[in-house]
Amino acid sequence: MPRTHSKLLGILSIIVLLCVFSVTNAQEKTIEETSLITYIQQLEDKFEIKFSFADADIGSVKITIPESEVLAEILNHLRIQTKLKIQKLNERYYTIVNTNTISICGVVLDNFQQNTVAGATVEILETDRAIITDGLGNFSLENVPLNAKIQIKHIGFKTLFIDAKELVNTDPCQTLLLSQFYQKLEEVVVYEFLTKGLVQQLDGSIQMNTDEFGILPGLIEPDVLQTIQALPGIKSIDETVSDINIRGGSNDQNLILWDGIKMYQSGHFFGLISAFNPFLTDEVTLIKNGTSAQYGDGVSGIIDMRTNNELTENYYGGGGFNLISGDLYGQVPLGKKVAFQFSGRRSLTDFFTTTTFDNLFTKAFLNDQIKDGLAQAVDVERDDKFYFYDFTGKVLYDINEKQKLRFSFININNFLDYSENIPSLNRETISGLDQTNYSLGGSLESKWSKKFSTVLNTYYSNYNLDANSATGQQSLLQRNKVAEKAFKLNSNFQLKNNLNWLNGYQLTETSITNETLVTQPQFGSKVKDLIKVHSLFSELSYTSPNKKLNTRGGIRLNYFDNPDSLSVVTVEPRLNINYAITKELKVNILGEFKSQGVNQKLDLEQNFLGIEKRRWVLSDGESLPVTKSKQISLGINYDAKNLYVGLEGFYKEVNGINTITQGFQNQSQFGSEIGKYDIKGIEFLINKKTSKYSVWASYAYNFNNYTFESIPPPTTFPNNLDIRHTATFAGTLTFNKLKIGVGLNYRTGKPFTEPDPDNPIDTTFFPGLINYQETNSQRLAEYLRADASVIYNFDIKSGIKASTGISVLNFTNRENILNTYYQVNDTNTIETVESFSLGITPNFSFRVKF
Incomplete structure (x- = not known):
């Protein structure tokens, strides 16, 4: 090795040794x-x-x-x-x-440009002492407890907590940096609709907060499924909550979620009362179009109900009763991180009867008036035993500040034993029904960083319907069972302050069993089907810096897999655009493609005397394809301080429907044709609202047609749910603790089909077959109903509030025909069956909450 290299290595060795010695010496001095x-x-x-x-x-x-x-x-x-x-x-x-006391001082600056923060509040916690920083951000305090906590806060900055002993008076005083506070605000609403607690979001969805709910005509409790029918484009032709029609679609085309769990039963009293206790339902979102890509199913609409999801240190609850049922609900803290919610409701109708019960029972079972030979009314003798109940439970566990675990449970039950006797026809029918839904689910919300979070959901839902009917020598038993399991993972990443990216995967497995047993003629059938749906979705949301433009666009991919008969992929783009032309004037464009593989079959529509007739079935790709929809709408909203005016036009097309899912009661009743329907419509709402009153008028025009190529001409005809004109005029008034609501609902009649007047029945068969005119070529008379309600709120004592209310549905007692169909009796003549609306129906409630 050259001598030059040897010298260089020696010098480097000495330098390294000196550095090590210096560092070691410094460490020794420090410690x-x-x-x-x-x-x-x-x-x-x-x-x-x-x-x-x-x-x-x-x-x-x-x-x-x-x-x-x-x-x-x-x-x-x-x-x-x-x-x-x-x-x-x-x-x-x-x-x-x-x-035990010290003197402290400090200088408060912001952590962005280190400007001084004048006017910040410096408070010694657990004492009454506080001081404000001067113009240079300085502060000082004497005789501060040694172990005290100091809180420093200012608008626009995150609150800073620090131990007093860390601020002991020094020269110079310690510098404290406050972080600027960027709060993620709740989505700005366009307008508070109609009554308190009902608002429209920027994305066009409607949100209902039951805790803040005011009053609507005819309602004394915030029934979720009744309330949404006050909005344009949503109605129930048969006056039930279990058959809600959103923009001309059937009820099975609605996705109903409770705490993220898909529900297959939504009503009590066979659809006349909502099955969901509203007093723990914290938030309800209704979506008619422009759906987020995270939602599947529901080709017509979505009703998403969420119970209270926040822990509280104090317990709260309440209860009450009306002339149909009584209920209790509450939340009990089990510690700082755990709480339990519960609710329970049961009908009182098997203990005593009221006018309200009698009217609802008449609507459900007795309003089908049979006219023998199109002329003579028939007397019917009836006997019944009926009750319903529902209860829910929820466990809330905050694992830590960034993770929340939730478990939810719901059980719904309807039970009926019913018999009727028609002496003039020597006919006796005995029917029974046991309808149950129980579901449980869980969710884990995790915030991994300021910009990234995930939500994991899983649930199991089980629905059972056992129905039987016996007439003379013939008995009929129908069973319908749905078992569904689902897993869903959402991830949310904030790319920028105004740009958000949502991604996720969902797996749903649905098993449906349908069983039918008939004695004469003897027949038995039991079919069990299974379908799996794998879904991937991705979505971007953007808000412009000036807040004028809010957009959301995404796509959802679904793979429907039935091992025996079905393998279908659907691609579903979603679009939601809202732009503020001015502060008051906004325009929105909404669009979506959707699909679903579960529908309701209305088999033997004329049996069971009004008892539940719907049975869930799965798409098989042949007799019942995957139902697909596409929809686009354009709307404009004007919302000033006390005035809202909204106008929206839409077009929707739904393909892959079968006549067995549409409730035909004419020549198409027993067919199985595949077709579609398309609906064009306009929805208008004007609402003048102050703190004392709210007055509104709404109008909806729909043009809703079926197309079935295999049905004899004409192949295009009005939809069974084609209600051309719907209008509402209503108002509410508040006097301190007294609330009054009055409203009028109008709509044109639904289509129906009459027998051919020249040749009404084909007597070559027994029983004969009815010869009908063109499908849905006639319409029922127009529908008109006036409702009113009054609620009075008062305090029993500090911390305990109460309310009492009175409502009257159809206070003019107008007789509205909801449906007309025809059947052949034992004498081989045609009977006309007419179903009527509720008569004048009062109700009373008393509630307490604490």
């Missing part, structure tokens, strides 16, 4: 500790000074020796380390005191 008394004695010798102190105060105190050689800096270092009060008496003498 060198000694007793404070020993160090004070060294200072006294070095600087020729004297300290006065009590051994009990500082005898056990250890310190790290300061590196400074300047006495003032050394003493300042000791104050910070020990939190002792070191005071200079003169040039030679100092005192050291260990006190």
Whole structure:
């Protein structure tokens, strides 16, 4: 090796050794500790000074020796380390005191540009003492408890908490940086609709907050499925909550979610009362179009119900009763991180009857008036035993500040034993029904960082329907069972402050069993089907810096897999655009493609005397394809301080429907043809609202047609749900604690089909077959109903609130025909069956909450 290299290596070795020695020496100096008394004695010798102190105060105190050689800096270092009060008496003498109070000071700056923060509040927690920072951000306080917590806050900044002992008075005072506070605000609403607690979001969806709910005509409780029918484009032709029609679609085309669980039963009293307790339902979202890509199913609409999801330190609850049922609900904290919610409701109808019960029962079972030979009304004798109940439970567990675990459970039940006798026809029918839905689900919300979060959902839902009917020698038994399991994972990533990216995967497995047993003629059938749906979705949401443009666009891919008969892929783009032309005037464009593989079959529509007739079935790709829809709408909204005007036009087309899912009661009743329907419509709402009153008028025009190529001409004809004109005029008034609501609902009649007047029945068969005119070529008379309600709120005592209410449905007692169909009786003549609306129906409620 050359000598030059040897010298170079030697020099490098020496440098490395010196560096190691220096670092080691520095570390030793930094970590060198000694007793404070020993160090004070060294200072006294070095600087020729004297300290006065009590051994009990500082005898056990250890310190790290300061590196400074300047006495003032050394003493300042000791104050910070020990939190002792070191005071200079003169040039030679100092005192050291260990006190429970200290003097603190600081300078408050922002952490962005380190500008001074003037006017910040500096508060000593658990005391009444506070101070405001001066124009330069400075503050100082004397006699602060040594172990006190200091809170520093200012509008626009995150609150800072710090121990007082970390701010011991030094020179210079410690600098404190406040982080700017960027709050993620709740989505801005366009307008509070009609009544308090009912608002429209920027994306066009309608949100209902039941806790803040005001009053609507005919309602004394915030029934979710009744309330949404106050909105344009949503109605129930048969006056039930279990058959809600959103923009001309059938009820099975609605996705109903409760805490993320798909529900296959939604009503009590066979659809006349909602099965969901509204007093723990914190938030309800209704979507008619422009759906987020995270939602599948529901080709007509979505009703998403969420119970209260936040822990509270205090328990709360309530209860009440009306003339149909009684209920209790509440939330009980089980600790700082765990709480339990519950609700329960049961009908009172098997203990006593009321006018309300009698009218609802008449609507459900007795309003089918049979006219023998199109002329004579028939008397019917009836007997019944009926009750319903529902209860829910939810466990809320906050694992930590960033993870929340939730478990939910719901059980719904309807039971009926029913018999009727028609003496004039010597006909007796005995029917029974047991309808149950129980579901459980869980969710885990995780916030992994400020920008990334996930939500994991899983659930199991089980629906059972056992129905039987016996007439003379013939008995009929029908069973329908749905078992569904689902897993869903959402991930949410905030790319920028105004740009959000949602991604996810969902797996749903649905098993449906249908069983039928008939004695005469003897027949039995049991069919069990299974379908799996794998879904991937991705969606971007963007808000412009000036907040005028809000957009959401995404896509959902579904793979429908039935091992025996079905393998279908659907691609579903979704679009939602809202643009503010001015502060008051906004325009929105909504569009979506959707699909679903589960429908309801209305088999033997004329049996069971009004008892539940719907049975869930799965798409098989042949007799019942996957149902697909596409929809686009354009709307414009004007919302000033007290006035809202909204106009929206839409077009929707739904393909892959079967006549067996549409409830035909004519020549198409027993067919199985595949077709579609398309609907064009306009929805209008004007609402004038102040703190004292709200008055509104709404109007909807729909043109809704079926197309079935295999049905004899005409192949295109009005939909069974084609209601051309719907209008509402209503208002509410508030006098302090008294609320009054009155409303009028109008719509044109639904289509129906009459027998051919020249040749009404084909008597070559027995029983004969009815010869009908063109499908849905006639319409029922127009529908008109007036409702009213009054609610009075009052306090029983501090912390306990109460309310009492009275409502009257159809207070004019107008007789509206809801449906007309025809059947052949035992004498081979045609009977006309007419179904009527509710008559005048009062109700009363009393509620307490705390």
